[in-house]
Amino acid sequence: MRTEVRTGETGMAQVLDVYDHAYLAGGEQRVLESAIIALVERGTLSLRAGRLRTVDAERPPHPVERAVIAACPRSKRVEEVFEDLRHREEIDALARRLVHLGLVGDWRRRPTRAGRLRLAAAVSEGTLPAYVLEGTTALAPGPVRAGLSGPHTLPDGLGRTLRRMGKALEDDSDHTSGGYGGYGGGGGDGGGD
Incomplete structure (x- = not known):
């Protein structure tokens, strides 16, 4: 699926492909999911038990798909x-291109109004695969959906933050129950005469 977008300055038409639309629909994560799903559907990749493996020597024309294949030469x-x-x-490069076209904002890399309108137009055409728009929730239950719906779907940095918070809570509970700072340490001068 390819659509055209006219740039403001030159008036030249720029073609958007399925991965451009995936970025507009769900950012980098959606692009990666879409490429993996497309390659699995074509039989180029195998996804079983949460592991990806290249099974066909296809050299896809799209650079994102080639990057996915290069990332998993073995299981x-x-x-x-x-x-x-x-x-x-x-x-x-895909994100920078969309920024250059004015479809994605430079700072947070979220779709601009023009990007949202372009995506809406592509949706109304009805030619995009459902997983490009909805991610893994568009897939039927099975090994591909389960394999892609793993722990990697947390936003960048959130896993680290949650681990640090858990450690901080553990450290805090150690201090309050382990005899530090006068809590539960017993002691005293024994009193009496």
Whole structure:
């Protein structure tokens, strides 16, 4: 699915593909999910038990799909593949292109009004795969949906923050029950005569 967008300055038409639309619908995460789903559907990747593996020597034309294949030459956990792909030039280049077209804001990389309108137009055309718009919730229950709905779906940094908060709470409970600072430590001078 490819659609055209006219840029303001030059008036030249810019073509948007399925991964551009995926970015507008759900950001970087949706692009990665969409590429994996498309490659699994075509039989290029296998996704079983939360692990991705290349099973076909296809060299897809889209750079995002090539990056996904390069990220899992052997069987690899989905979470590891997602982490590897978050730092790939192909994903950054897609986002920068959408920023340049005025469809995504530069700072937070969220769709602008023009981006939301372009996505709405593509939705009304009805040619985008459902998973591009809705993510893994559009998939039927099965190994692909289960494999992609794992722990990697937490926003960046949230897992680390939650672990730190848990550790801080554990540390705090150790101090209040372990005899530090005068709590529960017993002692005293024994009183009496």
